[in-house]
Amino acid sequence: MIKCGKYTKEGGWTMELLEKRIQKDGTVKPGNVLKVDSFLNHQMDIELFGEMGREFQRLFADKPINKILTIEASGIGIACIAAQYFHVPVVFAKKSQSINLDGDVYCTKIESFTHKRIYDVIVSKKYLKPEDHILIIDDFLANGCAVNGLIDLIESAGATVEGIGIAIEKGQQAGGKLLREKGYRVESLAVIESMNDETGEIVFR
Amino acid sequence: MIKCGKYTKEGGWTMELLEKRIQKDGTVKPGNVLKVDSFLNHQMDIELFGEMGREFQRLFADKPINKILTIEASGIGIACIAAQYFHVPVVFAKKSQSINLDGDVYCTKIESFTHKRIYDVIVSKKYLKPEDHILIIDDFLANGCAVNGLIDLIESAGATVEGIGIAIEKGQQAGGKLLREKGYRVESLAVIESMNDETGEIVFR
Numbered sequence: 001m002i003k004c005g006k007y008t009k010e011g012g013w014t015m016e017l018l019e020k021r022i023q024k025d026g027t028v029k030p031g032n033v034l035k036v037d038s039f040l041n042h043q044m045d046i047e048l049f050g051e052m053g054r055e056f057q058r059l060f061a062d063k064p065i066n067k068i069l070t071i072e073a074s075g076i077g078i079a080c081i082a083a084q085y086f087h088v089p090v091v092f093a094k095k096s097q098s099i100n101l102d103g104d105v106y107c108t109k110i111e112s113f114t115h116k117r118i119y120d121v122i123v124s125k126k127y128l129k130p131e132d133h134i135l136i137i138d139d140f141l142a143n144g145c146a147v148n149g150l151i152d153l154i155e156s157a158g159a160t161v162e163g164i165g166i167a168i169e170k171g172q173q174a175g176g177k178l179l180r181e182k183g184y185r186v187e188s189l190a191v192i193e194s195m196n197d198e199t200g201e202i203v204f205r
Numbered sequence: 206m207i208k209c210g211k212y213t214k215e216g217g218w219t220m221e222l223l224e225k226r227i228q229k230d231g232t233v234k235p236g237n238v239l240k241v242d243s244f245l246n247h248q249m250d251i252e253l254f255g256e257m258g259r260e261f262q263r264l265f266a267d268k269p270i271n272k273i274l275t276i277e278a279s280g281i282g283i284a285c286i287a288a289q290y291f292h293v294p295v296v297f298a299k300k301s302q303s304i305n306l307d308g309d310v311y312c313t314k315i316e317s318f319t320h321k322r323i324y325d326v327i328v329s330k331k332y333l334k335p336e337d338h339i340l341i342i343d344d345f346l347a348n349g350c351a352v353n354g355l356i357d358l359i360e361s362a363g364a365t366v367e368g369i370g371i372a373i374e375k376g377q378q379a380g381g382k383l384l385r386e387k388g389y390r391v392e393s394l395a396v397i398e399s400m401n402d403e404t405g406e407i408v409f410r
Contacts, residue, residue, distance in 0.1 A: 077297075092249070
């Protein structure tokens, strides 16, 4: 077993393993884009995901989580691996209407930073219930649009948001700060303080 | 540990656990639609996925697989859980161009039975190489469009298709038969012989 957590002065847990991997294999592109597609969101390093899942479980061990909610596509892998440590099912919100999703759905709109467009995002009402205690998991948190959309779906159902687990938070953008100010428990395994697309430098918080 | 495989007369392995779950929670809709969104492709039963992953590993244990390829979104969860048993990374093909996927990509077109439309599907050339030995994993096999698209991507890269692992094959449609005739090794954990949307009956092969 790899030891991968360290306690920081800020009182948050970070994950050295993930930071080191971002330093090694991540690349910074113009427009505040961090490419981590060799291990996180196109090709996926499942053993790394296992360590991340274990860490999410440790971080949220005090919460009565009975379901994980994520959004297609790049949140699904991390959420599924993490769910093994929580022994709960995963529901993924879908970005477009499908003929296989009949009946009533909760719907919200999410603006994608990556794709520069607005999606309708839906979850079947069958899979979000007032008695659910939900952990949101996603790969990135930047301006918070995706997470806020998922919170909107959960709260439409009368369910409880127990926490938000993120692989990489872009600390330069306000999403995480605003969510914490609203009282949500946000745990990000790596928080980027700054990055420079000319030098390739990535500084973690 | 749950025992879940049985050897059938046809020489294939099926997975009683999955068949029983389809009988219990699947519903048949007009238009040859089988809804399994309570456990397979919207809400996902991760413990069931674990049994499926273990079974895929057993079925393809003789193959030198170094990577799993799937397609967003509903193949990702099954592929990631299965990858833990193979100790290999997963790559998922993407249904639309993203600014985070720069550089060269392999591209093909896939017609979706579910969504009645044609997608451009891409994989970065960085993650499919001639030396790769690939297992394709997906949730459904019907007319075979998605799997044939993934084969096209793999063969464009000069990589080897070692096999195709499917959760549910619709045996009434020709996709699986045509792939086997071409010499591909296709292993489906449940094969539907027929289903009736009036009675709800589902018969397995």
